[in-house]
Every structure is written in structure tokens, then in C-alpha cells.
Amino acid sequence: MSLSYERVREDVVDVLAEPPAELSDDENLLDLGLDSIRVMSLVERWRAAGVDTTFAELAERPTVADWWKLLADRQEEGR
Known part of the structure; x- marks a missing residue:
């Protein structure tokens, strides 16, 4: 299974419980209330999808935007 930009964005929206239209790709997610527990849940989701990150x-x-670049690069490395 591979990740798509849309999936990454949907996962972030899901853990933040934010309306998708209100989330800018360049917005600092920590400023929006993303905490360490939620970040770890994203790490686990994306590892389960076959993309290793920390x-x-x-x-x-x-x-x-930065997460998608990192994850997309990792997917390319894994192929």
C-alpha cells in the first residue's frame, strides 16, 4: 500500500478534527493543537501503510507540505 498526498492530508485532518478547507498545507500543525500523541498516531498509520518515519x-x-515531501521521498526510496 502506498500513501498519497490526499491520504496524508485526510489523516492530518482526522487527528486534528479540523474542517479540510481550513487547513493550509503550509500551516504549522503544532500551532493548531497537534500534540505528541496525535503525531505518534500518524507515524503508526503511515508505517502501517509501508512508509517509515519517526x-x-x-x-x-x-x-x-513538508510531511508529504518527506513521505513521498521515503516511498521512492522503498521502491
């Missing part, structure tokens, strides 16, 4: 990597760049 809490630290996501915490360093907490935007959908």
Missing part, C-alpha cells in the same frame, strides 16, 4: 522527523517540520 516522531522527530515529523516534529521538525510540522506542515502537511
